[in-house]
Amino acid sequence: xxxxxxxxxxxxxxxxxxxxxxxxxxxxxxxxxxxxxxxxxxxxxxxxxxxxxxxxxxxxxxxxxxxxxxxxxxxxxxxxxxxxxxxxxxxxxxxxxxxxxxxxxxxxxxxxxxxxxxxxxxxxxxxxxxxxxxxxxxxxxxxxxxxxxxxxxxxxxxxxxxxxxxxxxxxxxxxxxxxxxxxxxxxxxxxxxxxxxxxxxxxxxxxxxxxxxxxxxxxxxxxxxxxxxxxxxxxxxxxxxxxxxxxxxxxxxxxxxxxxxxxxxxxxxxxxxxxxxxxxxxxxxxxxxxxxxxxxxxxxxxxxxxxxxxxxxxxxxxxxxxxxxxxxxxxxxxxxxxxxxxxxxxxxxxxxxxxxxxxxxxxxxxxxxxxxxxxxxxxxxxxxxxxxxxxxxxxxxxxxxxxxxxxxxxxxxxxxxxxxxxxxxxxxxxxxxxxxxxxxxxxxxxxxxxxxxxxxxxxxxxxxxxxxxxxxxxxxxxxxxxxxxxxxxxxxxxxxxxxxxxxxxxxxxxxxxx
Amino acid sequence: xxxxxxxxxxxxxxxxxxxxxxxxxxxxxxxxxxxxxxxxxxxxxxxxxxxxxxxxxxxxxxxxxxxxxxxxxxxxxxxxxxxxxxxxxxxxxxxxxxxxxxxxxxxxxxxxxxx
Numbered sequence: 312x313x314x315x316x317x318x319x320x321x322x323x324x325x326x327x328x329x330x331x332x333x334x335x336x337x338x339x340x341x342x343x344x345x346x347x348x349x350x351x352x353x354x355x356x357x358x359x360x361x362x363x364x365x366x367x368x369x370x371x372x373x374x375x376x377x378x379x380x381x382x383x384x385x386x387x388x389x390x391x392x393x394x395x396x397x398x399x400x401x402x403x404x405x406x407x408x409x410x411x412x413x414x415x416x417x418x419x420x421x422x423x424x425x426x427x428x429x430x431x432x433x434x435x436x437x438x439x440x441x442x443x444x445x446x447x448x449x450x451x452x453x454x455x456x457x458x459x460x461x462x463x464x465x466x467x468x469x470x471x472x473x474x475x476x477x478x479x480x481x482x483x484x485x486x487x488x489x490x491x492x493x494x495x496x497x498x499x500x501x502x503x504x505x506x507x508x509x510x511x512x513x514x515x516x517x518x519x520x521x522x523x524x525x526x527x528x529x530x531x532x533x534x535x536x537x538x539x540x541x542x543x544x545x546x547x548x549x550x551x552x553x554x555x556x557x558x559x560x561x562x563x564x565x566x567x568x569x570x571x572x573x574x575x576x577x578x579x580x581x582x583x584x585x586x587x588x589x590x591x592x593x594x595x596x597x598x599x600x601x602x603x604x605x606x607x608x609x610x611x612x613x614x615x616x617x618x619x620x621x622x623x624x625x626x627x628x629x630x631x632x633x634x635x636x637x638x639x640x641x642x643x644x645x646x647x648x649x650x651x652x653x654x655x656x657x658x659x660x661x662x663x664x665x666x667x668x669x670x671x672x673x674x675x676x677x678x679x680x681x682x683x684x685x686x687x688x689x690x691x692x693x694x695x696x697x698x699x700x701x702x703x704x705x706x707x708x709x710x711x712x713x714x715x716x717x718x719x720x721x722x723x724x725x726x727x728x729x730x731x732x733x734x735x736x737x738x739x740x741x742x743x744x745x746x747x748x749x750x751x752x753x754x755x756x757x758x759x760x761x762x763x764x765x766x767x768x769x770x771x772x773x774x775x776x777x778x779x780x781x782x783x784x785x786x787x788x789x790x791x792x793x794x795x796x797x798x799x800x801x802x803x804x805x806x807x808x809x810x811x812x813x814x815x816x817x818x819x820x821x822x823x824x825x
Numbered sequence: 826x827x828x829x830x831x832x833x834x835x836x837x838x839x840x841x842x843x844x845x846x847x848x849x850x851x852x853x854x855x856x857x858x859x860x861x862x863x864x865x866x867x868x869x870x871x872x873x874x875x876x877x878x879x880x881x882x883x884x885x886x887x888x889x890x891x892x893x894x895x896x897x898x899x900x901x902x903x904x905x906x907x908x909x910x911x912x913x914x915x916x917x918x919x920x921x922x923x924x925x926x927x928x929x930x931x932x933x934x935x936x937x938x939x940x
Contacts, residue, residue: 619876620871620876682870686872728872732873741872
């Protein structure tokens with residue numbers, strides 16, 4: 312993760328960022344995003360000596376003296392060095408060595424940190440799932456375009472999260488408008504500072520994992536919201552305006568809205584959203600809805616004779632994508648326990664999977680009974696609907712509630728897809744039905760477990776309002792700058808692979824337009 | 826010399842190949858084609874909406890034969906490419922067109938020897 316420091320440093324030199332780690336050690340430690348729930352307040356802030364003692368670190372005489380000197384006057388403190396027969400030494404490096412040793416012995420910290428890093432990797436795999444799902448459900452002539460967007464979104468999402476997203480989303484106490492708006496830049500801290508090291512790389516961070524694990528796990532989430540938009544506007548949006556729109560969305564709006572709940576903002580105690588039915592999925596869904604409304608449907612989808620289905624070019628790819636997303640969801644929800652707490656993690660994985668299974672089953676059967684044929688794409692959407700639905704409360708839902716949420720989400724997603732078609736809102740991959748509709752539904756259904764219908768509703772409305780206003784303003788500005796968001800009709804017919812990229816995805820003749 | 830062009834159901838390709846083999850017609854070109862005739866199309870369903878597919882997949886056979894082989898070839902195709910007892914609309918057609926010449930690239934032989 313050290314590579315991020317020079318990167319952010321470069322941006323800082325360019326006047327783009329003023330990274331928090333560049334401040335002195337003590338300030339960096341406090342500017343580092345605090346966990347959602349602040350550590351219990353004590354009468355006086357614990358000193359560094361207290362913290363070291365709490366972490367079971369025994370100090371030598373020289374070290375104890377240096378720590379006491381630091382605690383007496385932390386500002387501008389320079390850690391002493393010494394010379395022995397073996398050569399130069401530094402108290403700071405010795406302290407960091409002892410902190411590392413203590414962390415290694417902390418088995419709950421070590422397993423939790425490991426689980427969260429694995430969970431981050433699982434959430435990363437979801438981007439592959441989105442890539443294959445979206446490209447599979449669209450026409451072969453737009454495959455390269457969809458994949459290029461997915462690739463760029465992961466890259467941009469992670470970079471903007473490092474640039475400003477992480478600190479903006481988890482501002483600790485540094486709000487600009489208390490509880491509503493914070494903005495900060497950078498990730499990381501001075502690794503040679505033992506105070507910052509203890510505060511960021513051990514369970515003294517407030518959670519049993521490091522600041523870097525926290526960053527990576529949350530950063531993987533951020534890009535997910537933008538990917539949801541990508542599928543909904545596929546096959547017709549110009550590449551550059553799209554990338555600018557999602558960069559603003561994922562780089563600015565997502566962390567600001569995230570701070571309201573997960574960053575300790577105004578919704579943090581009333582509203583319940585465990586892993587992001589609202590914060591991630593409906594945020595992506597609202598952006599997708601606004602983008603579709605500005606953009607309009609794909610040409611040929613809605614004719615005067617009714618809806619003309621535009622066929623997917625590779626359902627096996629779509630199926631692979633959904634299975635990958637289900638796999639990734641083990642990290643998305645299981646990691647959101649934010650610790651390797653045995654009971655909590657295993658229960659969350661069970662509710663997550665049961666909701667997915669019930670959602671896929673319900674949507675498959677609904678399409679069979681209502682639509683006369685068992686529709687694979689609907690069953691796939693149903694699995695995702697169940698997953699999105701349970702994500703707001705997989706830790707609190709009982710097994711029966713979980714099955715109900717899965718079942719209802721699976722049925723809802725089927726009728727939602729048909730309803731959006733009736734409204735002439737063209738969503739090639741069903742992103743609105745899965746992420747927006749079931750995201751809202753799942754968030755409200757948390758109230759089945761905790762009874763807080765009003766609080767959940769306020770949260771849903773607040774996020775919806777924030778997203779729609781921001782997406783509308785930024786979308787219309789981007790549209791005005793580029794003189795439209797759509798590719799030309801000719802390019803749409805020829806396919807965006809050739810029009811935007813000059814590269815076909817498959818070097819075989821296109822079979823009669825399918 | 827005649828060129829026999831047959832449009833058949835894709836699923837019948839194996840049966841037709843076997844029947845042609847049985848009458849010692851062992852030269853054959855096969856291509857995937859799409860088209861429609863009296864069979865028109867059929868209805869498919871995607872995400873709750875029905876739509877008509879009117880270009881149907883067929884397989885096209887091209888067989889160049891000497892006169893003596895024309896009738897056995899046609900009979901083999903008819904017997905093997907028919908669906909069920911009485912056949913179905915969509916089973917395809919056979920066209921026979923005169924073949925002016927035929928040249929084997931390897932040797933330069935011409936006419937019926939080259940077939």
